[in-house]
Amino acid sequence: MTGALESLLVRRIALGGPISVATFMADALGHPDHGYYITRDPLGRTGDFTTAPEISQMFGEMVGIWLADCWLRLGAPSPFTLVELGPGRGTLMADALRATARVPGFHAALRLALVETSPALRQRQAAALHGFSPNWYDRLGDVPDGPMLLVANEFFDALPIRQFIRLPRGWGERMVGLDDSGKLTFTVAPGGVGLLDPSLYDPRIAPGAVAELCPVGIGIAGEIGARLAAHPGAALIIDYGYCGPAIGDTLQALRAHKPVPVLDGPGTADLTAHVDFTALGRAATEAGGRCHPAAGGAVNQGDLLTALGIAARATALKARATPKQAADIETALARLTAPDQMGTLFKAIALTSPGLDAPAGFAPRETP
Ligand SMILES: C[S@@+](CC[C@H](N)C(=O)[O-])C[C@H]1O[C@@H](n2cnc3c(N)ncnc32)[C@H](O)[C@@H]1O
Numbered sequence: 001m002t003g004a005l006e007s008l009l010v011r012r013i014a015l016g017g018p019i020s021v022a023t024f025m026a027d028a029l030g031h032p033d034h035g036y037y038i039t040r041d042p043l044g045r046t047g048d049f050t051t052a053p054e055i056s057q058m059f060g061e062m063v064g065i066w067l068a069d070c071w072l073r074l075g076a077p078s079p080f081t082l083v084e085l086g087p088g089r090g091t092l093m094a095d096a097l098r099a100t101a102r103v104p105g106f107h108a109a110l111r112l113a114l115v116e117t118s119p120a121l122r123q124r125q126a127a128a129l130h131g132f133s134p135n136w137y138d139r140l141g142d143v144p145d146g147p148m149l150l151v152a153n154e155f156f157d158a159l160p161i162r163q164f165i166r167l168p169r170g171w172g173e174r175m176v177g178l179d180d181s182g183k184l185t186f187t188v189a190p191g192g193v194g195l196l197d198p199s200l201y202d203p204r205i206a207p208g209a210v211a212e213l214c215p216v217g218i219g220i221a222g223e224i225g226a227r228l229a230a231h232p233g234a235a236l237i238i239d240y241g242y243c244g245p246a247i248g249d250t251l252q253a254l255r256a257h258k259p260v261p262v263l264d265g266p267g268t269a270d271l272t273a274h275v276d277f278t279a280l281g282r283a284a285t286e287a288g289g290r291c292h293p294a295a296g297g298a299v300n301q302g303d304l305l306t307a308l309g310i311a312a313r314a315t316a317l318k319a320r321a322t323p324k325q326a327a328d329i330e331t332a333l334a335r336l337t338a339p340d341q342m343g344t345l346f347k348a349i350a351l352t353s354p355g356l357d358a359p360a361g362f363a364p365r366e367t368p
Contacts, residue, residue: 005034005267010182018175018187021251022160022215025273028266029158030117036267037118037158043088048254048270051154052238052301052342053092056332058317059153060095062308063236067096067149068103069360070234070352077147077232078109085115085140085220086155090128096151097132111135113143140223148233150224156280157239157272159216163251164196166209171196174210176263184263197245210249212273221280221351222287228353229288235351236359238304240342241275243296250274277349284351292350292362299362302343305336307361 002010009027013019029036042048052059071080084093093112100106112134116122122136137143163174165188177187200211224235242248253262255269262271277298281291293299314333318326337343350362358364 018177024176025160060092061099064096064099080147082110083150085152090125150235161273221283225284225287225289239275244276298347301346302337304361
């Protein structure tokens with residue numbers, strides 16, 4: 001059976017021609033009536049995917065320690081805005097705030113700002129964070145200016161990407177059109193891309209290769225950089241991704257924790273793409289912020305969490321746990337940090353005001 005959003009997209013394409021992958025992704029995830037995030041809470045075992053904060057409280061606690069440490073390095077500005085982009089169920093922020101409850105002055109100084117488009121998830125966040133009087137915003141641009149600490153976990157991977165296909169000469173843009181039976185299918189609009197990194201015009205790149213660009217993500221990273229140039233602050237961005245430019249089709253759809261075809265039932269499956277950390281860092285730097293590590297790198301999630309003390313936290317939690325709980329804590333620790341689990345696929349960059357040295361976990365000697 002064709003869903004409501006699929007019918008809308010088919011009609012739009014029949015009338016106006018193929019749409020970009022970014023337009024398809026933006027509607028599939030964020031259509032005001034039928035978008036995936038607008039209509040549901042997709043997280044957890046009964047949903048479509050699980051994120052690091054939902055695996056263990058230790059993840060949000062480490063982020064909390066990072067945030068409080070940055071606040072102290074900044075000279076403890078008061079008030080300051082604590083921003084989370086895409087807070088999901090509010091679990092990360094609730095754990096971060098519990099872990100920082102004893103940092104003198106931190107809670108009194110913070111104004112909590114949640115950037116979230118999903119009404120269903122805003123409700124979950126309200127329940128998780130009711131003691132902190134959050135304000136919600138549709139976009140970062142609406143959050144008041146001033147000293148800022150920001151965190152974004154698995155937010156940038158949910159933003160729409162454009163995809164480009166290597167043709168025998170140059171690049172074309174991958175589009176979503178209709179096949180002979182009127183079903184959604186991928187097509188290519190040839191010619192005139194000009195937006196990709198110059199290295200991707202190397203004639204040795206074989207026809208059919210895919211390159212990706214996330215204009216919305218680059219725009220938000222630039223906005224963060226501009227804010228950090230104007231006011232003291234720091235931002236932590238964690239996601240799965242790579243340090244580009246790179247070749248590869250990373251767009252994927254998940255339903256009930258299983259991969260499904262990307263065009264299958266728009267609005268009913270999660271769509272994500274790997275994040276190009278180099279592109280985000282460059283955008284923030286060009287806007288006046290500073291990126292750690294500099295020069296296009298990123299820190300592995302496992303190394304970051306280890307530098308922040310996750311192993312000691314696991315030991316402390318296990319000391320008060322039943323044998324079953326202790327085994328669960330060990331499993332979660334491995335899941336978050338082991339190289340063959342989330343430890344290296346997930347990476348982080350820190351963006352700061354220009355005067356701030358590398359935050360915890362990002363000093364060159366701590367970077368592998
Ligand atoms: C993959 S979930 C991650 C949730 C949470 N950060 C976590 O780690 O559990 C993506 C989050 O970003 C939100 N989101 C997606 N696109 C957004 C957009 N364009 N603006 C604001 N929030 C968005 C979703 O509603 C959801 O809260």
